[in-house]
Each structure stands twice: as C-alpha cells, then as structure tokens.
Amino acid sequence: MIDSVKNPLPSRVEIVVMGGGTAGCSAALHLAQAGRKVVLFEQRLCGGMASGQNYGGVRQQGRLEVELPLSFRSRELWDKMEKIVGNDCGFRRTGHLKLARTPEQIASLEEWAVMARRHGLTVTMVTGNELRTQHPYLSEEACGASFCPTDGSANPRVTAPQWARAAEKAGADVREYCPVRALEREGGGFRVTLADGRSTCCDVLVNTAGAWGAGLAAQLGESYPEGTLHPNMNVSEPMAPVISANFGVCGGDIYFRQTGRGNIIFGGGRGVGDRDRLWSRPLAEVNLRQARAMLRLVPGLAGINLIRSWSGIDGMMPDESPVFGASPTVPGLFHAFGFSGHGFQLGPGAGAVLCDLVIRGETPTDISGLLPKRFL
Amino acid sequence: MTAPRVLIVGAGPAGVRAAEAVVRGGLRPVVVDEGDACGGQIYRQPPAAKARPAETLYGADAAAARALHADFAALLPAIDYYPRTLVWNLVTGAGQSGPGQTGFVHVHDRAAGAVGRLDFTHVVLATGATDRVLPVPGWTLPGVFTLGGAQVALKGQGCLIGRRVAFLGTGPLLYLVALQYAKAGADVVVVADTSGTWRQARAFPGLRAAPGYALRGMSFVAQLMLKGVPILRGVVPARIEGTDGVERVTLRHRGGEKSFACDAVGLGFGLRSETQLADLAGVPRRYDAAQANWVPRAGCDGRTPRSGVYVAGDGAGILGAQAAELRGARAGLAVLADAGGRADPAEAGRLEAEIGRWVRFRRAIDAMYPVPVQMLRGLAAETVVCRCEHITLGDLRRVAANTGAEDANRLKSFSRAGMGRCQGRFCADNVQELAAFLHGAAPAAMGTQRAQMPIKPIPIGDLLRQAPRTEPVLDEPVLDEPVLAGEAE
Ligand SMILES: Cc1cc2nc3c(=O)[nH]c(=O)nc-3n(C[C@H](O)[C@H](O)[C@H](O)COP(=O)(O)OP(=O)(O)OC[C@H]3O[C@@H](n4cnc5c(N)ncnc54)[C@H](O)[C@@H]3O)c2cc1C
Ligand SMILES: Cc1cc2nc3c(=O)[nH]c(=O)nc-3n(C[C@H](O)[C@H](O)[C@H](O)COP(=O)(O)OP(=O)(O)OC[C@H]3O[C@@H](n4cnc5c(N)ncnc54)[C@H](O)[C@@H]3O)c2cc1C
Numbered sequence: 096m097i098d099s100v101k102n103p104l105p106s107r108v109e110i111v112v113m114g115g116g117t118a119g120c121s122a123a124l125h126l127a128q129a130g131r132k133v134v135l136f137e138q139r140l141c142g143g144m145a146s147g148q149n150y151g152g153v154r155q156q157g158r159l160e161v162e163l164p165l166s167f168r169s170r171e172l173w174d175k176m177e178k179i180v181g182n183d184c185g186f187r188r189t190g191h192l193k194l195a196r197t198p199e200q201i202a203s204l205e206e207w208a209v210m211a212r213r214h215g216l217t218v219t220m221v222t223g224n225e226l227r228t229q230h231p232y233l234s235e236e237a238c239g240a241s242f243c244p245t246d247g248s249a250n251p252r253v254t255a256p257q258w259a260r261a262a263e264k265a266g267a268d269v270r271e272y273c274p275v276r277a278l279e280r281e282g283g284g285f286r287v288t289l290a291d292g293r294s295t296c297c298d299v300l301v302n303t304a305g306a307w308g309a310g311l312a313a314q315l316g317e318s319y320p321e322g323t324l325h326p327n328m329n330v331s332e333p334m335a336p337v338i339s340a341n342f343g344v345c346g347g348d349i350y351f352r353q354t355g356r357g358n359i360i361f362g363g364g365r366g367v368g369d370r371d372r373l374w375s376r377p378l379a380e381v382n383l384r385q386a387r388a389m390l391r392l393v394p395g396l397a398g399i400n401l402i403r404s405w406s407g408i409d410g411m412m413p414d415e416s417p418v419f420g421a422s423p424t425v426p427g428l429f430h431a432f433g434f435s436g437h438g439f440q441l442g443p444g445a446g447a448v449l450c451d452l453v454i455r456g457e458t459p460t461d462i463s464g465l466l467p468k469r470f471l
Numbered sequence: 472m473t474a475p476r477v478l479i480v481g482a483g484p485a486g487v488r489a490a491e492a493v494v495r496g497g498l499r500p501v502v503v504d505e506g507d508a509c510g511g512q513i514y515r516q517p518p519a520a521k522a523r524p525a526e527t528l529y530g531a532d533a534a535a536a537r538a539l540h541a542d543f544a545a546l547l548p549a550i551d552y553y554p555r556t557l558v559w560n561l562v563t564g565a566g567q568s569g570p571g572q573t574g575f576v577h578v579h580d581r582a583a584g585a586v587g588r589l590d591f592t593h594v595v596l597a598t599g600a601t602d603r604v605l606p607v608p609g610w611t612l613p614g615v616f617t618l619g620g621a622q623v624a625l626k627g628q629g630c631l632i633g634r635r636v637a638f639l640g641t642g643p644l645l646y647l648v649a650l651q652y653a654k655a656g657a658d659v660v661v662v663a664d665t666s667g668t669w670r671q672a673r674a675f676p677g678l679r680a681a682p683g684y685a686l687r688g689m690s691f692v693a694q695l696m697l698k699g700v701p702i703l704r705g706v707v708p709a710r711i712e713g714t715d716g717v718e719r720v721t722l723r724h725r726g727g728e729k730s731f732a733c734d735a736v737g738l739g740f741g742l743r744s745e746t747q748l749a750d751l752a753g754v755p756r757r758y759d760a761a762q763a764n765w766v767p768r769a770g771c772d773g774r775t776p777r778s779g780v781y782v783a784g785d786g787a788g789i790l791g792a793q794a795a796e797l798r799g800a801r802a803g804l805a806v807l808a809d810a811g812g813r814a815d816p817a818e819a820g821r822l823e824a825e826i827g828r829w830v831r832f833r834r835a836i837d838a839m840y841p842v843p844v845q846m847l848r849g850l851a852a853e854t855v856v857c858r859c860e861h862i863t864l865g866d867l868r869r870v871a872a873n874t875g876a877e878d879a880n881r882l883k884s885f886s887r888a889g890m891g892r893c894q895g896r897f898c899a900d901n902v903q904e905l906a907a908f909l910h911g912a913a914p915a916a917m918g919t920q921r922a923q924m925p926i927k928p929i930p931i932g933d934l935l936r937q938a939p940r941t942e943p944v945l946d947e948p949v950l951d952e953p954v955l956a957g958e959a960e
Binding site for chain 1: 560562577586860874875877878881884885887890891892894923924925928929930931932934935944945959960
C-alpha cells in the first residue's frame with residue numbers, strides 16, 4: 096500500500112478520502128463496497144495516528160447524547176467485524192463499568208442511564224457492595240457504578256490497518272505515504288495535490304484527517320476551532336487475568352482494562368504533543384497521578400511493573416463532539432474529524448454514515464447534533 | 472544563564488572519567504548509576520560479602536579496574552552519587568515546558584522503592600552496552616545466558632552458569648568470557664565462533680592500532696587452547712537442545728554437524744549500545760552498518776546535535792572499555808567548555824587522538840567478528856525471536872505476509888515482537904533485520920523502534936513514593952483530590 100512516485104495517479108477519480116484512520120478506512124471500504132471509485136490518501140501509514148495509538152476502549156457508556164446514534168451504528172459493526180474485514184480486530188465484549196466515588200456522581204450516572212435507556216441502550220446501576228462482590232479487587236473508594244454490558248475493547252494497532260486492507264480488497268485505491276498538500280475547487284469538484292506535486296481531480300472529497308481535518312477544511316475556506324488532545328497512556332507487564340471489564344470513572348481521571356495477553360492498560364490525563372511535527376509524548380507527572388488514582392481503586396496493582404507509556408494526537412473540538420456531515424458551504428465536501436478523544440469506537444460507523452451521505456445525501460443515523468454548521 | 476548542573480548517567484569507565492574531568496574543572500556533578508557500586512559492565516564489583524581479589528575478578532584488567540574504583544572513591548566527596556538508581560525518563564527543554572536548555576531526568580531508587588526528579592543543564596549519557604543476541608533454535612531454554620549474563624554471574628555473584636558450558640557467538644568477549652569460565656573451574660566444552668578463520672586473518676593487520684590489546688586477545692585464545700578447549704571458527708549454530716534445560720548444542724561446521732553435551736550455554740554476538748535515553752533526549756540516530764545497529768549521532772568529543780546532551784563510552788557506539796575512559800574524559804571536557812568551567816584544550820586534543828586510535832582498532836574488530844545477521848534468514852520457523860512475548864520467526868513471516876507490515880514498527884505493532892517486558896531491547900534489531908529481509912530492503916530503511924519512558928520496568932506503586940535527595944516528580948500533595956481530566960477512552 097506504500098505508494099511511490101512511480102505509481103501514477105488517475106487524472107480523475109470519483110471520490111477522494113483524505114486520512115486513513117478508522118473513520119477514513121471505513122469510509123473507503125463502504126464506498127468501494129457500494130461500487131464507487133475511491134482513492135484514499137494517507138500521509139503516513141493507515142492507522143498510524145490516533146486510530147492506532149489509542150486505549151482501545153469500545154464504549155457507548157458516558158457519551159454525549161448527540162453522539163449516541165452514531166455510536167450505536169458503529170457498535171453493530173463491531174459485532175460483525177470478522178465478517179466485514181476478515182478479523183475481529185481484537186474486539187471483546189467485556190462490558191464497561193463507570194465508577195462513581197461520591198453520591199453526587201452516582202446521581203449523575205443515574206441521570207445518564209435514564210437518558211441512554213430512552214435511546215434503547217441497556218445500562219444497569221451497580222451498588223458498591225455488588226461491585227466488590229463481582230470485582231473483589233476494587234477498593235472501598237468506588238461507591239457505585241453504572242454498567243453497559245455491550246461495551247468492550249479492541250486492539251487499535253490492528254483495527255484501521257485491517258479496514259484499510261479490506262477496503263483495498265473491495266477495490267479502493269489505498270495510498271500510504273501520500274500527504275495531501277493543497278485543495279482547490281475546480282469545475283464542479285476538486286483538485287487534490289499531494290506533497291510530491293502529483294494531483295488528481297474528484298467530484299467528492301471526504302475529510303477524515305483527524306487532528307489535521309480543520310487544516311484541510313481551511314484550504315476550502317471553512318474555519319473550525321479544532322485543537323488537539325494527547326491522552327497519556329500506560330501499559331504494565333502481563334499478569335494473570337484479574338480485571339474482567341473495561342473501567343472508567345466519573346471525571347475521567349483514570350480508565351483501565353486488562354488485555355487478553357494480561358497487560359493492564361491505563362490512561363487518564365494528558366501528555367504533550369505537536370500536530371505539525373506529528374509528535375507526542377507522555378508526561379511522567381501524569382503517570383504519577385494515574386498511578387495514584389488507579390491504585391486507590393485497585394490497590395493490588397502496586398507491585399506490577401509499568402513497562403511503557405505513550406501518547407497520541409487526536410483532534411479536539413470545544414464541545415467534545417466531532418465535526419460530522421456535509422459541508423454547509425462547499426458542495427461535494429464531507430467532514431468527519433475532531434473526534435475529541437473518543438472516536439475509536441465511532442470509526443466504523445462514521446465510515447458507514449459517510450457512505451450514506453455521499454451516495455444518498457441522507458442517513459438513517461441521527462447526526463443532527465454533530466453537523467459542521469454549528470461552528471460556522 | 473542558570474548555574475551549571477551537570478548530570479552523568481552511568482558510573483562505568485566512561486561515566487567515572489567524565490565525572491573526574493568535570494570535578495577537575497571545578498564543578499560538582501551528579502552521578503546516577505543503576506549498579507550497587509561503580510565500575511559498569513567490565514569493572515563490575517561484587518557485593519561486599521562476595522569480595523574477591525581484583526586479579527581473580529578482572530584478570531589482565533585488574534590494574535585498570537583498581538584504578539577506576541580508587542579514582543571514583545576519591546571523587547565521592549566532590550560529587551553527588553546516586554547508586555542503585557535507574558534513570559527511566561529524560562526530558563530536555565525543546566518541545567517541552569520549562570526554560571531554555573535545561574532539562575531533567577526521572578529516577579527510580581531501587582533501595583527506597585521510590586521515584587524522583589533531578590534537574591540538569593548538561594547531561595552526559597554514559598549508559599554502556601548490552602549483548603547483541605541473535606536467536607538460535609532453543610535459546611530460550613533454561614541454562615542459556617548471554618555472555619554478559621554469564622559474566623555478571625561470575626563477577627557479581629561468584630557463581631557459574633553451569634559446570635559444562637558451551638560458548639557460542641562471536642566477538643572478543645566470546646573468548647574472554649570462555650577463558651574466565653575456564654579459569655573459574657568450569658568445563659568449557661567448546662568455543663564456537665560464527666566468524667571464519669579466513670575473515671579473521673584478513674582483518675587482523677588492522678589490530679596494530681592497539682598492539683597491546685591485540686596481543687591480549689591472542690593470549691586468550693592461546694590460553695584456551697592450552698587448557699584443551701576446542702575452538703571452532705566459521706560455525707553456523709544449528710540448535711540448543713534439552714528437556715528441562717540445556718543438554719547439548721549442535722553446530723554446523725565444515726559441511727557437517729557437531730554436537731557438544733553441556734548444561735549451560737553462553738551466547739553473544741557482539742554488543743549493542745544502550746540508546747534509549749539519547750533517543751528520549753531527541754538525539755538523532757544513525758545506522759552503523761558494521762555493528763548492525765543504531766547509535767546516537769555524536770562527535771568524537773561527545774557533543775550531540777542537541778545542545779546540553781553528550782554521549783560517551785559504549786553507549787555512543789561500541790569502542791571498548793579503554794576508549795570508554797577516554798571518551799568519558801573528553802565529554803567531561805566538552806561539558807566544561809560549554810558550561811563555563813576550566814577545560815584544557817591540549818588535553819582535549821590528546822584524548823581525541825587516542826580515541827581515533829581505538830576507532831581504527833574497532834574497525835578491524837568489527838571486520839573480524841561481524842554480527843552474523845544473515846543467520847536470521849536461515850532460522851527454522853519455530854525459533855523464538857521475541858523472548859518476552861514468545862513470538863517466533865514463523866509468526867513474523869505470517870504477519871508480514873498477511874498484513875504487508877511495511878516497516879519494523881508495523882511488524883512490531885502487528886506481531887507484538889518487542890512489546891514485552893524488555894521493550895525490544897533484545898529483539899528490536901533482529902526484528903528490523905527480519906523486516907528488511909522479508910521486504911528485500913536495507914535494514915536502515917525499516918526504521919527504528921521508538922524509545923518511551925520508562926526505559927526499564929518500574930513497579931507502579933513506587934511512583935507514589937519520593938526518593939531521598941530528589942525533587943518531586945509531581946509538585947502536588949499525593950493525597951490531593953482527583954484532577955478532572957476530561958474523558959479520552
Ligand atoms: C555484558 C558485557 C560484558 C563485558 N565484558 C567485558 C570484558 O570483560 N572485558 C572488556 O574489555 N570489555 C567488556 N565489555 C565491554 C565493556 O564493558 C565496555 O566497553 C565498557 O564497560 C564500556 O564502558 P561504559 O562506561 O561505556 O559502559 P558500562 O561499563 O556499561 O557502564 C554503563 C553504566 O551505566 C549504567 N546505566 C546504564 N543505563 C542507566 C540508566 N538508565 N540509569 C542508571 N544507570 C544506567 C549501568 O548500570 C552501568 O553501570 C563488556 C560489555 C558488556 C555489555
Ligand atoms: C492516546 C489516545 C487514546 C484514545 N482512547 C480512545 C478510546 O479508548 N476509545 C475511543 O473511542 N477513542 C479513543 N481515542 C480517540 C480515537 O483514537 C480517535 O478519536 C480516533 O481514532 C480518530 O480517528 P480518525 O480517523 O479521525 O483520526 P486518525 O486516526 O488520526 O486518522 C487521521 C489520519 O489522517 C491522516 N492525515 C492527516 N492529514 C493528512 C493529509 N494532509 N493527507 C493525508 N493524510 C492525512 C493522518 O496521518 C491520520 O492517519 C483516543 C485517542 C488517543 C490519541
């Protein structure tokens with residue numbers, strides 16, 4: 096899939112997808128399966144940025160209401176992963192427990208559960224005692240939780256690349272190491288110019304460039320307030336299986352899960368980074384806070400060795416929801432970027448909805464709260 | 472300009488001589504070293520209870536060892552020394568918060584089970600090297616040790632890895648450790664070198680750059696032969712076998728197979744620099760084709776392209792222990808010159824000339840004992856490449872074929888090779904070679920795996936205790952309420 100200059104570009108294609116994260120790869124796959132001619136340009140390797148660096152949480156629980164329909168659409172695809180892309184991408188339905196440490200937090204979880212049930216999601220409340228019976232490694236600090244049994248986790252390192260390969264098999268032209276440098280409107284469509292000077296024209300442009308999405312949109316005259324987010328991640332050495340669910344807390348200062356191999360992965364708080372240099376780094380100060388928060392909840396992990404920390408780069412919107420849908424000012428342009436730290440779960444569904452929008456101009460999934468126009 | 476604070480990581484030959492130079496120039500350096508005592512790999516000191524005479528421990532190097540230990544002891548009042556302390560993170564000014572060129576490291580004090588921060592304006596990374604290990608079928612059996620591990624057992628603990636030991640690999644260390652074992656009473660059943668006689672003879676004249684050292688090497692071989700130890704050159708390791716532990720090694724030699732019964736194997740194919748801290752400091756790397764690994768880019772004076780960051784000794788590319796002392800001293804002078812201390816330029820010139828001699832010597836050594844990376848290509852599919860995650864060559868081939876795994880990082884990412892406890896310190900070079908082989912490309916084109924903190928494992932609970940004589944990692948009370956961070960999961 097690594098493209099070399101020797102590989103000439105077609106002078107004209109129907110659809111160009113910019114960015115090979117989970118969202119872009121899923122869009123390319125869905126469009127190719129629908130019989131459309133699509134080229135995906137990825138500046139590095141597919142799944143090399145946020146989609147490959149993340150914690151691997153596949154959760155619906157705790158999301159803003161505006162995101163839930165997209166999250167549900169995606170969740171259906173996570174179940175069918177094996178069938179769609181030939182690999183389950185490590186998806187395991189472990190359930191997600193969101194812990195509360197105060198009565199006020201329990202109240203907020205209850206409130207969220209009521210809202211989510213209205214949308215049809217199964218969420219149950221768990222008391223402190225029930226928690227400790229089911230998860231005896233938890234301390235007294237957690238006084239209750241809400242549980243979403245259909246949530247889980249997956250392996251981010253393999254997910255987007257697997258989708259990219261499936262897209263290729265379905266007929267998409269996936270080109271890695273092809274940074275898009277310039278965008279212009281030309282005729283009824285667009286001219287897309289790569290960093291090496293090659294260019295092609297297309298009718299439809301799909302912007303799934305993650306933290307770089309607003310930068311590309313700006314070239315077509317749209318200005319979105321996209322910042323960056325660099326979550327601070329850690330992994331321990333493998334240990335015997337203990338932690339059976341994916342855990343989060345109210346406030347988000349710690350989240351943790353155990354992988355099939357036995358490693359504890361935990362996050363919470365932010366590292367540092369620079370999207371212009373594609374550079375990010377975790378902070379030891381934050382590790383310390385995370386360790387403190389995690390050990391208060393699971394004191395038994397104190398003796399386990401931390402073996403690696405890392406961070407990544409995601410696009411961050413002021414209201415923590417993505418810029419999603421048809422551009423309000425440029426016909427033929429579609430956005431799905433700025434997933435604000437929780438777009439891994441959404442990726443597969445995002446591609447499916449983008450495909451609806453490109454092909455039919457509408458989608459059964461309610462994305463009314465995510466539309467780009469809220470920023471323009 | 473802030474007052475200079477010089478930090479030296481490592482108290483081996485390079486670190487000790489760097490500290491000495493810095494003290495002479497009128498500054499008080501901080502020296503952090505993982506070991507219980509100074510000496511590094513080669514002049515490692517046993518715990519007091521197992522003390523033995525220098526001659527027993529270091530043989531021909533006894534005088535150098537004694538001098539290094541004594542000189543370091545004399546320095547103690549003039550430095551701040553942190554033994555048993557690992558540097559697990561390094562942050563420099565650029566790209567981070569914090570003023571100008573200053574930076575800091577995070578340390579783990581093993582004795583206290585605690586962490587802390589130490590600030591610097593100038594840092595010398597004298598982190599040394601570890602064995603370059605290539606997988607051989609059966610190398611994960613109990614009883615197989617790296618040459619370094621075998622030596623640590625002997626020098627540090629005064630015990631042998633086995634009674635009947637085979638030594639397999641290449642490089643001067645192979646013969647040295649075999650001889651040390653023979654002298655310590657082990658039955659050395661074979662010294663098997665993957666480098667051939669002809670290759671060694673051809674490069675031999677280059678050793679005149681350090682004739683005394685070359686003679687010593689020859690005497691190791693002669694002593695081994697006198698002790699009746701079989702020495703085979705130009706072997707291809709076939710396999711190490713046994714049920715619960717090592718029982719025999721089998722080698723291909725001159726078109727046939729030879730087996731040697733043994734209960735332990737010392738394995739090593741040269742050395743590789745420990746570069747993670749240089750990596751974290753943002754020092755660019757270059758691929759050294761002769762040593763078949765990545766080394767930090769630096770001048771002969773130890774200066775790197777990152778101002779305030781210096782590398783010295785084998786951590787900056789393998790040149791050996793004698794050169795490590797010179798490189799440490801030279802880097803110390805560079806620090807002084809840059810930090811406004813007193814440095815003698817004539818001394819710097821003299822050191823560089825001597826280092827140059829060791830560079831020429833090492834070129835000959837590298838030519839005599841090349842890392843036999845081609846061996847990787849002939850390995851059986853079931854050979855384990857990544858020990859921590861138990862990933863075999865067959866796994867890597869399958870992953871590469873199914874996914875395209877474009878470079879070394881992708882191969883790691885898709886296969887888990889290099890994602891275990893050692894974080895690729897032992898297998899990353901091999902994964903890179905294999906990626907290159909599988910793609911028919913040059914190893915350097917396969918990229919390198921990126922270092923991240925902590926560069927070695929630390930217990931999670933230790934993060935919550937502050938080590939004595941350090942600044943806190945996090946300037947807030949440990950019992951503070953949780954900070955709301957926003958959710959990313
Ligand atoms: C296993 C092994 C055995 C060897 N045996 C011999 C021999 O017998 N004869 C010979 O001539 N040469 C030998 N060599 C080569 C010789 O050791 C080196 O040439 C020489 O020691 C280099 O000196 P140095 O100061 O660069 O590194 P070293 O002597 O390796 O010293 C590096 C020091 O830094 C410390 N350190 C490294 N990273 C950190 C960190 N992150 N935090 C804190 N401390 C750290 C280490 O604990 C060590 O004390 C051996 C090398 C190895 C790897
Ligand atoms: C450390 C971390 C932990 C996280 N944890 C979770 C979690 O547990 N659960 C969850 O749901 N979400 C999580 N997230 C968020 C999630 O990973 C992201 O929201 C999601 O992956 C974003 O997908 P994407 O496709 O929009 O972006 P990306 O994966 O970043 O993909 C965008 C792609 O566009 C490419 N690109 C950019 N500019 C150009 C250009 N000009 N030309 C060509 N290509 C270009 C980039 O190289 C990149 O590959 C986490 C994020 C991080 C960083």
